[in-house]
Amino acid sequence: MRAKDLRVVKTKKAIYQALTHLLKDxxxxxxxxxxxxxxxxxxxxTFYFHYEEVGDVFxxxxxxxxxxxxxxxxxxxxxxxxxxxxxxxxxxxxxxxxRIFHHVKKYEDFYRIILSDNVSTTYYxxxxxxxxxxxxxxxxxxxxxxxxxxxxxxxxxAIIGLIIEWYRNDFEESVDVMNLHLVETLNVxxxx
Amino acid sequence: MRAKDLRVVKTKKAIYQALTHLLKDxxxxxxxxxxxxxxxxxxxxTFYFHYEEVGDVFxxxxxxxxxxxxxxxxxxxxxxxxxxxxxxxxxxxxxxxxRIFHHVKKYEDFYRIILSDNVSTTYYxxxxxxxxxxxxxxxxxxxxxxxxxxxxxxxxxAIIGLIIEWYRNDFEESVDVMNLHLVETLNVxxxx
DNA sequence: ACTGTTATTGTACAACTGTATAATAACATA
DNA sequence: TATGTTATTATACAGTTGTACAATAACAGT
Numbered sequence: 294m295r296a297k298d299l300r301v302v303k304t305k306k307a308i309y310q311a312l313t314h315l316l317k318d319x320x321x322x323x324x325x326x327x328x329x330x331x332x333x334x335x336x337x338x339t340f341y342f343h344y345e346e347v348g349d350v351f352x353x354x355x356x357x358x359x360x361x362x363x364x365x366x367x368x369x370x371x372x373x374x375x376x377x378x379x380x381x382x383x384x385x386x387x388x389x390x391x392r393i394f395h396h397v398k399k400y401e402d403f404y405r406i407i408l409s410d411n412v413s414t415t416y417y418x419x420x421x422x423x424x425x426x427x428x429x430x431x432x433x434x435x436x437x438x439x440x441x442x443x444x445x446x447x448x449x450x451a452i453i454g455l456i457i458e459w460y461r462n463d464f465e466e467s468v469d470v471m472n473l474h475l476v477e478t479l480n481v482x483x484x485x
Numbered sequence: 486m487r488a489k490d491l492r493v494v495k496t497k498k499a500i501y502q503a504l505t506h507l508l509k510d511x512x513x514x515x516x517x518x519x520x521x522x523x524x525x526x527x528x529x530x531t532f533y534f535h536y537e538e539v540g541d542v543f544x545x546x547x548x549x550x551x552x553x554x555x556x557x558x559x560x561x562x563x564x565x566x567x568x569x570x571x572x573x574x575x576x577x578x579x580x581x582x583x584r585i586f587h588h589v590k591k592y593e594d595f596y597r598i599i600l601s602d603n604v605s606t607t608y609y610x611x612x613x614x615x616x617x618x619x620x621x622x623x624x625x626x627x628x629x630x631x632x633x634x635x636x637x638x639x640x641x642x643a644i645i646g647l648i649i650e651w652y653r654n655d656f657e658e659s660v661d662v663m664n665l666h667l668v669e670t671l672n673v674x675x676x677x
Numbered sequence: 678a679c680t681g682t683t684a685t686t687g688t689a690c691a692a693c694t695g696t697a698t699a700a701t702a703a704c705a706t707a
Numbered sequence: 708t709a710t711g712t713t714a715t716t717a718t719a720c721a722g723t724t725g726t727a728c729a730a731t732a733a734c735a736g737t
Contacts, residue, residue, distance in 0.1 A: 298683080298684070298733085298734060298735080299733080299734065299735090300683085300684050300685070300732090300733055300734065301684070301734095304684080304685080325722090325723065325724090326723075326724070326725090327722075327723055327724080328723095335685080335686090336685060336686050336687075337723095337724090337725095338685075338686070338687080338688095338726090338727090339684075339685055339686075341724095341725070341726080342684070342685075343684095345725095408606075409606070410605075410606060410607055410610060411605050411606065411607050412605070412606050413602075413603050413604070413605065413606070414600075414601070414602060414603065414604050414605070414606055414609060415602055415603050417606060417609070418602060421649070442650055442654075443647055443650050443651075443666045443669075443670055444669075444670045445650075446646040446647060446649055446650035447643050447644075447646045447647050447650075447670045448643070448646070449646055450642045450643055450645055450646025450647075450649060451639050451640070451642055451643035451646060452639075453642055453646075454638040454639045454640070454641055454642025454643060454645075455635055455638060455639050455642075457613070457638055457642060458634055458635050458637075458638035458639075459635075462634075474635045477635075477636075478635055478636050478639045490703085490704060490705080490713080490714070491703080491704065491705090492702090492703055492704065492713085492714050492715070493704095493714070496714080496715080517692090517693060517694090518693075518694070518695090519692075519693055519694080520693090527715080527716090528715060528716050528717075529693095529694090529695095530696090530697090530715075530716070530717085530718095531714075531715055531716075533694095533695070533696080534714070534715080535714095537695095678737105679736105679737085680735105680736090680737085681734105681735095681736095681737105682733105682734080682735085682736100683732100683733085683734075683735100684731105684732085684733075684734080685730105685731080685732075685733080686729105686730085686731075686732085687728100687729095687730085687731095688727100688728085688729095688730105689726100689727085689728090690725100690726085690727085691724100691725095691726095692723100692724080692725090693722105693723075693724070693725100694721100694722080694723065694724090695720100695721095695722090695723100696719100696720085696721095697718100697719085697720085698717105698718085698719085699716105699717095699718090700715105700716085700717085700718105701714105701715080701716075701717095702713100702714085702715075702716085703712105703713085703714075703715080704711105704712080704713075704714080705710105705711095705712080705713100706709105706710090706711090706712100707708105707709090707710090707711105
C-alpha cells in the first residue's frame with residue numbers, strides 16, 4: 294500500500310508557497326512555469342510530473358475553496374432555496390440564511406482572480422457547478438427533476454451575476470447589503 | 486489623412502482565414518502564433534505588429550458577433566425587458582419577442598468556443614456586457630438608475646445561465662423551446 | 678537495515694515566445 | 708510620377724515550453 298510520499302508533500306508545499314508569493318504582485322496568467330519552479334527551487338521536470346500548467350496549481354487551491362463552499366450549505370441555516378420561494382417565503386426571507394456572500398467575502402482574494410478578465414473559464418465553471426449542485430440538493434426531495442435543469446442554471450448564474458457586480462464594485466458592499474440586494478432583486482424581477 | 490492601408494487589409498484577411506481554418510480541427514487555446522502565421526503565410530513579426538496573442542484575433546471576430554447582437558435589439562420586436570415584467574406582462578409574454586436565443590443559435594459555432602472550458606473569460610464578459618447594456622437601455626426611460634445595477638447583472642447572467650445549460654445540452658433545444666424555458670423559469674422562480 | 682519503488686534532478690532537444698533592428702516593399706497622397 | 712510614410716520581411720536573440728532519458732536520491736514497507 295502506498296501512503297503519501299513525503300517528497301511529494303514537500304514539493305507541492307514549495308509550489309504552493311511559490312505561487313502564493315508570485316500572485317502577490319503578478320497576475321496568474323503572467324506567471325511562467327519556469328518562474329514558478331525557480332521561486333520554488335524545484336526542477337522544472339518535477340513540476341511537469343505533477344501538473345501541466347501553472348493554472349493547475351491554482352485549480353488545486355480553488356478546489357479547497359469549493360469544499361468550504363459546499364460545507365457552508367450543511368450548516369444549520371441552509372442556503373436559500375430561491376427556486377422554491379413562494380410569495381410568503383419571499384416576504385419572510387431572512388438575509389442571514391444566505392451563505393454564499395459570506396463565502397465569497399471570506400475568499401475574496403481568490404474570487405478577485407477567478408472573476409477577473411482574461412482568466413480561464415475553468416474556475417468559473419467550478420464555481421458554477423458547485424452552486425448549482427447545491428441548488429439541486431436543496432430542491433430535489435426524492436427524485437431528480439430533469440425538467441428543472443434550466444431553472445437550476447438560470448438561478449445559479451443569476452446569483453453569480455450579483456457576485457460579478459459585487460466584484461466590479463470592488464466588493465465594497467457588506468455581506469448583509471448583498472443579501473438585501475438579492476431580496477430586492479427578486480422583488481424587482483417578479484414585479485412585486 | 487490616413488485611409489485604410491491595403492497591406493493591412495490583406496494581412497488581416499489572411500490571418501482571419503488562417504484562424505478560421507485552424508479552428509476547424511483545433512481548440513483556440515492550442516493554436517500557436519507561429520502556427521497561425523505559417524498558415525497565413527505572413528511573418529511572425531507582422532502578427533505582433535497588429536496583435537499580442539491568438540486570442541486577440543478571435544476577439545475581433547467576436548466583436549462583430551456582438552454588433553449583430555446589439556442590432557437584434559433594434560428590431561421591431563424588441564428584446565424582452567424581463568426586468569419590467571409584471572404579472573400581466575408575464576402571462577402574455579410572446580416567446581417571439583425574445584431575440585437572444587435566435588442570436589446564439591445563429592452564431593452557434595462561436596458560442597461553442599466562448600462557453601467552452603479553459604477559454605479566456607474575456608469573451609464571456611464581452612457577451613455579458615453586451616446583454617447588460619441592452620437591458621439597461623430597455624429599462625432606463627430617462628435617467629440612469631444606479632440602484633438597479635445589481636438587478637441588471639442578476640438578470641443578464643441569469644439569461645446566460647440558460648444559454649450555458651443550452652450549450653451543455655449541445656444546443657439541442659429549438660429556439661422556441663428555449664423561449665418557453667425562459668417563461669417557465671420566470672414562473673418557477675417567482676412561484677407562480 | 679535492507680530492498681524495491683518512484684519522485685526528483687540534470688541534461689538535452691526542437692519548437693515557440695516576445696522583442697528588437699535594419700532593409701525593403703507597398704502604400705496613400707499630392 | 709515623385710515623395711514621405713509605414714507595414715512587412717528577414718534575421719537575431721534570450722527565455723520559455725513540453726517532452727524524453729538516464730542517474731540519483733528519497734521514500735515506504737518489510
